[in-house]
Amino acid sequence: MARGNGEVTQLNDYEIAPLDLVTFQIYDEPDTRLVQRVSASGELRLPLIGIVNVAGLTLRDAEQKLVKMYVEQEFYINPQVLLAMQEYSQRSVSVLGQVNRPEQILFPLEAKSMNLVQAITEAGGFTRLAKIDAIQVTRQDTQGAEERITVNLEAYFESKRKNAEAKAFALLPGDIVFVPERTF
Known part of the structure; x- marks a missing residue:
């Protein structure tokens, strides 16, 4: 477990994401070794079995899936599939508008999401002109x-001040956060 901003978060095994660079090999079969980037749709093209979706699986879960496919399709009796991460894809959110350092914020490797407060803090916090009750988050679905x-962080902060159980808005990779300017 890790602590951040007073909240406890559970660290999970890394899950393969689109555009990760992965090494594949079947033990004792040197001709099967290949280094390949996971496609944008989360797939790898592998020897004999073809295209396999691996996005969202841990390396160990993906290895087990591939072993099962090789055995079921009768290419190997008991293959030892080895997957290794060569390069992680960059996962980030953009924080724009009335923050002190508008920028792209990178996700920690193990994180599936990042809370809005954490992203704004990493972008230097709000400017004095920020309208924190109408923050816009733009997200693309699958x-x-x-x-x-529209996220009202003012209400979130108020509930935290009253010691109420409040959950911060979770950002996903690729989200764009825009903090508008207050009008006087």
Whole structure:
């Protein structure tokens, strides 16, 4: 477990993400070794079995899936599939608008999400002109459709001050956060 901003978060095994660079090999079969980037749709093209979706699986879970496929398709009796991460894809959110350092914030490797407060803090916090009750988060769904979400951080901070159980808004890789300017 790790602590950040007073909250406890559980660290999980890294899950393969699109655009990760992965090494594949079957033990004692040197001709099977290849280094390949996971496609944008989360797939690897592997010897004999073809295209396999591995996104969202840990390396160990992906190895077990591949062993099962090689055995079921009768290419090997008891293969030892080895997967290793060569390069992680860059996962980030963009924080723009009325923050002190508008920038792209990188996710920690094990994290599936990052809370909005953490991202704004890493972007230097709010400027004095920030309108924190109408923060816009733009997110693309799996079909590529854009979704806009308005988040009221003022209400979140108020509930935290009252010691109420409040959960911060979770950002996902690729989200764009825009903090608007207050009007006087």
